[in-house]
Amino acid sequence: MLQASPELTGARVEERSIAVRHYGLFIGGDWTKPGQGAEFDAINPFTGEAWASLREASPDEVGDAVAAAAAAQPGWAATNGATRAQILNRIADVITAHADDMAVFESTDNGKVIRETSSQMLFAARLFRFYAGYADKLFGSTIPLDNPTIFDYTTREPYGVVGLITAWNSPITLLCNKLPAALAAGNTVVVKPSEHASVSTLEFCNLLVEAGLPAGVVNVVTGGAETGTALVRHPAIAKVSFTGSPGVGRKIAGMAGELLKPVTLELGGKSPNIIFDDADAEAATIGALAGIFGATGQTCVAGSRLFVQRGLYQDIVDRLATRAKAIRLGDPLDPKSEMGTVANQPQFDRIMQSIETAKSDGARLVAGGGRATGEGLGKGLFVQPTIFADARNDMAVAQTEIFGPVLTIIPFETEEEAVTMANDIPFGLASGIWTKDISRAMRLIPQMKSGVVWVNTYRMVAAQAPFGGTKESGFGRERGEAGIAEFTTTRNVMIDYSSEARDPFAIKN
DSSP states (O other): OOOSSTTTSOOOGGGTTTSOEEOOOEETTEEOOTTSSOEEEEEOTTTOSEEEEEEOOOHHHHHHHHHHHHHHHHHHHHSOHHHHHHHHHHHHHHHHHTHHHHHHHHHHHHOOOHHHHHHHHHHHHHHHHHHHTTTTOOOOEEEOOSSTTEEEEEEEEEOSEEEEEOOSSSHHHHHHTTHHHHHHTTOEEEEEOOTTSOHHHHHHHHHHHHTTOOTTSEEEOOOSHHHHHHHHHOTTOOEEEEESOHHHHHHHHHHHHHTTOOEEEEOOOOOEEEEOTTSOHHHHHHHHHHHHHGGGGOSTTOOOEEEEEHHHHHHHHHHHHHHHHTOOBOOTTSTTOSBOOOSSHHHHHHHHHHHHHHHHHTOEEEEOOSBOOSTTTTTOOOBOOEEEESOOTTSHHHHSOOOSSEEEEEEESSHHHHHHHHHOSSEESEEEEEOSOHHHHHHHGGGOOSSEEEESOOSOOOTTSOBOOEETTEESOBSHHHHHHTTEEEEEEEEEOSOOOOOTTOOOO
């Protein structure tokens, strides 16, 4: 992997246990020297040890990053779409070549199992290839007007410099939901990853350099709330795209609103997954397991509320309890591990508190319910795959986004009851329907108040498919054609070719 500055970054995977890495900020195509801002540690959630040292970017350094992006933006926007596409495709090639190393960085940083981070790196490359195809296809339109001597057309223009703020659960996937679309449209960017998982994003900068992306087109600043605030409030940031919690999303939307900046918000969820009596029980069980225990439940689309019709209820509860107890927890870097750690200590504490609240509220615990310990788990932040049955939809465990491996199972009798409970939530990101009755599925799809509806599958993604939510799950879309539209504005042009003088004060008899 290219080492832009050997003393700062780019250490090989095989060196990861030798010494703590020290990272600077990536600004204008180069690495800043350490020591200009407060340092903070990246903690490996499996070992509990610091494995990298990062820096809090000061407001002035955020300004430097924005200035670098602003200086690079005219040249990048003027680069023809075919050339931008070639560069994006080269980035995809480099991501693919270094996917194994990048997966190790991400799994070490946030505890997600490498079997998942490995596939996510390849999906990141797929997103770059997808949006490379759009770089020379940002078509406008011609518009016939009432006046036939006015030629009217539109163009799609980049915003300029955009701020991308990502969360800790899947840093590279979340970044690549935004970055290739922003670049294909001609924007330059400043990225702020979560302070809880920044290393893979910083290492990603090396890949951009290797692929030949011009200096300043992508810049990365690290840090917490102060760094994010400086980025959102910077007057040269034309748009902000944020993935994270609804609480932080409200703050960003508020700051952006004061400055009349557009935002895209991909926020949390408490997604309903509905199993009807006629569903394939085995397929639905597997879908429910993947929906909540994949990524240790640390995903905004987690199917954390499982509604099961009475006729299949006990069968599904028994199947899930049995399967949950068999999930193999272990070292995130071991390909045999099926579920890794919680990403950080504050999140672990929140999950454990939510489990205790569910117990005290009277939900019936049928699997898990505590910290997972034992051989091979060491000091890792492991939570047992946890299932509560016989819950009510108004319980905290069914209404609060836990963002962990905690499933709530709720029985229902009728379609109407299932839909009412499914929509009775502040969130609206995703939902699932399991049934062999296509008429039922088509009848229910328009009733689900969510941005994504899965039928007889769950947690499925594709580069071509738009993704985003409603209500407190945010607004705007990522991926698909809608994803690149989020990073362009429409310019209207009118050309009068009549040669007629149009004096607004002339009096015509």
